[in-house]
Amino acid sequence: DARVTQTPRHKVTEMGQEVTMRCQPILGHNTVFWYRQTMMQGLELLAYFRNRAPLDDSGMPKDRFSAEMPDATLATLKIQPSEPRDSAVYFCASGLEFSGSGNTIYFGEGSWLTVV
Amino acid sequence: QQPVQSPQAVILREGEDAVINCSSSKALYSVHWYRQKHGEAPVFLMILLKGGEQKGHEKISASFNEKKQQSSLYLTASQLSYSGTYFCGTDHQGAQKLVFGQGTRLTINP
Structure with a gap:
């Protein structure tokens, strides 16, 4: 049963602490996305990678957020320092992209972050 | 650039029909539909590619x-599920870079 795996599932941290979220995409998928979901903003695209190369991180606050893909089976999203306004659900999604394929993307269970 | 969904919320009785609309201000390559239950991840339902096709998945x-x-x-x-x-x-x-609408909350009552 192929699925996107995210850790941690839940995290409560104090303001100013570093938070790292990890994602294992579906095996064979070459595109990885980070989305953030809040009641006010809905699902926002933060960053995405194709074949491990960052393609777009324009949705990410650059001063405190960073996203990397150290290898094909691991993507990370780091917040340093964290702030209460970062409290949200962070979803990782993966897909297989090749030109004109019309393939969709599949979401992980999400990392529920609360910054107090 | 964010698509506009309507209505924002719908309440139905089991067995009734519903239509949810999604409108974009930019030309579309494809539209992807997902359903999300409270506390869970969005689950893929279907993809529509440019060409005006219609797709079905059960009801x-x-x-x-x-x-x-x-x-x-x-x-x-509609079913409770x-x-x-x-x-x-x-x-x-x-490019699979999906921009999501604000969502339509559907409630089905027995």
Whole structure:
């Protein structure tokens, strides 16, 4: 049963602490996305990678957020320092992209972050 | 660039039908529909590619009007399990970079 795996599932941290979220995409998928979901903003695209190369991180606050893909089976999203306004659900999604394929993307269970 | 979904919320009785609309201000390559239940991840329902096709999945189907830059999701004879928030995700370049609407909350009562 192929699925996107995210850790941690839940995290409560104090303001100013570093938070790292990890994602294992579906095996064979070459595109990885980070989305953030809040009641006010809905699902926002933060960053995405194709074949491990960052393609777009324009949705990410650059001063405190960073996203990397150290290898094909691991993507990370780091917040340093964290702030209460970062409290949200962070979803990782993966897909297989090749030109004109019309393939969709599949979401992980999400990392529920609360910054107090 | 974010697509506009309507209505924002719908309340139905089991067995009734519903239509959820998704409208974009930019040309569309594809539209992806997802359903999300409370506390869970969005789950993929179907994808519509440019060309105006219609797709079906059990009693859930969707259409795509490329000219109007719109897609509609049709839920027929709704079941309790259909409850949740429905999102459309639009892809404008064929690059899988999906921009999501604000969602339509569907409540099905017995």
